[in-house]
Amino acid sequence: MSTTSLESLAIQSESILVLDFGSQTAQLIARRVRDENVFCQLVRHDLSAERIRELNPRGLILSGGPASVYAKGAPQVDPEIFELGLPVLGICYGMQATCKALGSEVRPGLSREFGHTPLRVLESDPLFSGLPQEFAVWMSHGDRVENLHEQFVALAASDDCPNAAIRHRERPIYGLQFHPEVTHTKFGKELLANFVHKICGCTGTWKISSFIDQECAAIKERVGKSRVICGLSGGVDSSVAAALLFRAIGSQLSCIFVDNGLLRKGEQQQVREQFSDHFKTDLHVVDAESLFLRELAGKTEPQDKRKTIGRVFIDVFRSEAKAIPDAHFLAQGTLYPDVIESGMNQDGPAATIKAHHNVGGLPAELGFELIEPFRMLFKDEVRRIGLELGLPESLIWRHPFPGPGLAVRCLGEITKPRLDTLREADAIFLEELTRAGLYREVQQAFAVLLPLQTVGVMGDARTYEDVIALRSVDTDNFMTADWSRLPYDLLQRVSTRIINTVRGVNRVVYDVSSKPPSTIEWE
Numbered sequence: 001m002s003t004t005s006l007e008s009l010a011i012q013s014e015s016i017l018v019l020d021f022g023s024q025t026a027q028l029i030a031r032r033v034r035d036e037n038v039f040c041q042l043v044r045h046d047l048s049a050e051r052i053r054e055l056n057p058r059g060l061i062l063s064g065g066p067a068s069v070y071a072k073g074a075p076q077v078d079p080e081i082f083e084l085g086l087p088v089l090g091i092c093y094g095m096q097a098t099c100k101a102l103g104s105e106v107r108p109g110l111s112r113e114f115g116h117t118p119l120r121v122l123e124s125d126p127l128f129s130g131l132p133q134e135f136a137v138w139m140s141h142g143d144r145v146e147n148l149h150e151q152f153v154a155l156a157a158s159d160d161c162p163n164a165a166i167r168h169r170e171r172p173i174y175g176l177q178f179h180p181e182v183t184h185t186k187f188g189k190e191l192l193a194n195f196v197h198k199i200c201g202c203t204g205t206w207k208i209s210s211f212i213d214q215e216c217a218a219i220k221e222r223v224g225k226s227r228v229i230c231g232l233s234g235g236v237d238s239s240v241a242a243a244l245l246f247r248a249i250g251s252q253l254s255c256i257f258v259d260n261g262l263l264r265k266g267e268q269q270q271v272r273e274q275f276s277d278h279f280k281t282d283l284h285v286v287d288a289e290s291l292f293l294r295e296l297a298g299k300t301e302p303q304d305k306r307k308t309i310g311r312v313f314i315d316v317f318r319s320e321a322k323a324i325p326d327a328h329f330l331a332q333g334t335l336y337p338d339v340i341e342s343g344m345n346q347d348g349p350a351a352t353i354k355a356h357h358n359v360g361g362l363p364a365e366l367g368f369e370l371i372e373p374f375r376m377l378f379k380d381e382v383r384r385i386g387l388e389l390g391l392p393e394s395l396i397w398r399h400p401f402p403g404p405g406l407a408v409r410c411l412g413e414i415t416k417p418r419l420d421t422l423r424e425a426d427a428i429f430l431e432e433l434t435r436a437g438l439y440r441e442v443q444q445a446f447a448v449l450l451p452l453q454t455v456g457v458m459g460d461a462r463t464y465e466d467v468i469a470l471r472s473v474d475t476d477n478f479m480t481a482d483w484s485r486l487p488y489d490l491l492q493r494v495s496t497r498i499i500n501t502v503r504g505v506n507r508v509v510y511d512v513s514s515k516p517p518s519t520i521e522w523e
């Protein structure tokens with residue numbers, strides 16, 4: 001569970017609680033509210049009215065959810081929450097649960113309504129303040145509210161849904177059949193902002209720095225005099241986690257960085273500069289290059305490489321961690337998108353970590369208690385925290401790098417000379433991309449060393465040498481991606497520099513495949 005205890009939430013001057021009914025987008029609602037500079041956190045859907053009163057939020061949002069309100073075991077709300085005098089916004093399932101609790105009828109719709117729908121505003125209300133009379137919203141529901149109880153009035157309708165937005169006649173209780181939190185709803189951000197500011201009366205004083213202060217206090221209290229270990233990968237999430245832990249507990253933090261010999265050029269040096277010279281953490285750099293290369297020798301099959309790297313990494317990390325006395329905690333930079341399956345624990349959503357792609361992750365059997373300060377946050381929120389903590393822009397905006405590192409970009413056999421070739425070519429590509437001002441425009445760019453040689457000519461001699469492929473992608477979420485339309489003259493500069501200066505390479509190609517059907521990595 002996040003170190004943010006709900007007690008720390010209670011002391012926030014302004015906060016909104018999202019009661020989580022299991023929607024995929026529940027966390028997105030919280031994030032949109034935080035974007036309004038109002039603290040917001042998910043809590044389980046059946047939190048009692050009494051507990052909510054103790055937490056003292058300014059308003060409640062009831063999320064959507066996959067169930068039908070009449071299904072057996074469907075999550076219900078404590079009807080007492082409507083007596084707290086707090087503004088409530090029910091979204092989709094949250095609206096249906098509200099209506100059911102307050103006496104309206106919810107029925108299965110004749111058809112599922114899914115996708116963009118034009119919404120017409122019928123009644124003026126602060127919720128729609130500043131919004132046009134008609135705009136597109138995103139619907140995704142089967143059930144809908146039918147005989148609206150006379151306590152309620154319809155504020156907006158769509159073609160299929162006469163009660164697409166409703167309000168209680170006397171109390172600030174609202175319901176939306178559509179999802180304002182997703183970007184497909186045209187004025188969703190403004191609508192949620194109206195709820196938070198105009199209806200709940202929040203002024204928006206919460207800042208990322210408040211999150212840092214609050215997390216630091218919670219971590220300090222939880223950790224006591226123990227030592228905390230943080231595994232550094234060189235990437236954004238673990239670096240920001242380490243910087244936050246350093247702010248919280250200073251010399252009680254030990255960082256472990258495993259150099260597996262599969263890193264980008266200069267990576268170990270950058271980690272040393274940041275976490276030993278700048279933040280003076282107790283940094284343990286484990287030079288495990290020869291061990292990894294020995295274990296990888298002769299392996300060419302991608303999953304075999306991944307498994308080997310994962311296994312050796314855990315062994316190396318475990319033995320280094322064991323040698324650090326009094327360490328009871330392990331800090332990790334797990335983000336919300338890494339967390340799927342929103343089961344419910346005591347107050348907030350419990351979760352399990354994605355198995356996909358988590359090579360380089362650590363197993364639970366390591367025996368540490370986990371500190372995961374960012375498990376409720378999205379990547380850009382973590383970036384803001386990192387900048388606030390003083391990490392350099394170059395680190396904060398670094399492209400993601402896979403756990404198995406260059407092993408999955410060095411196609412075929414992994415040897416030190418081949419890795420060195422790849423590292424040099426990759427560094428040139430990234431340097432030229434940065435110089436052209438395009439590094440931050442694309443989401444992931446790298447070089448790949450192919451397992452084949454091609455013929456070339458240098459001077460009067462024929463050569464038979466390696467091929468480097470360049471890959472650069474534009475993507476929102478890494479699930480789908482398009483190849484970056486990099487300028488030809490940039491590609492030409494990169495190609496010339498690589499062929500002229502990286503020994504053993506006589507050809508450079510550019511990957512023009514999108515995902516799907518290709519993937520971003522080549523292995």
Ligand code: XMP
Pocket residue numbers: 306357358359360400401402403404444478515518519520521522
């Ligand atoms: P693909 O190649 O599946 O990659 O399109 C999507 C994103 O995941 C990263 N990736 C990995 N990350 N361990 C990781 O930690 C892995 O084994 C791995 N394979 C791919 C990839 O770099 C891209 O950002």
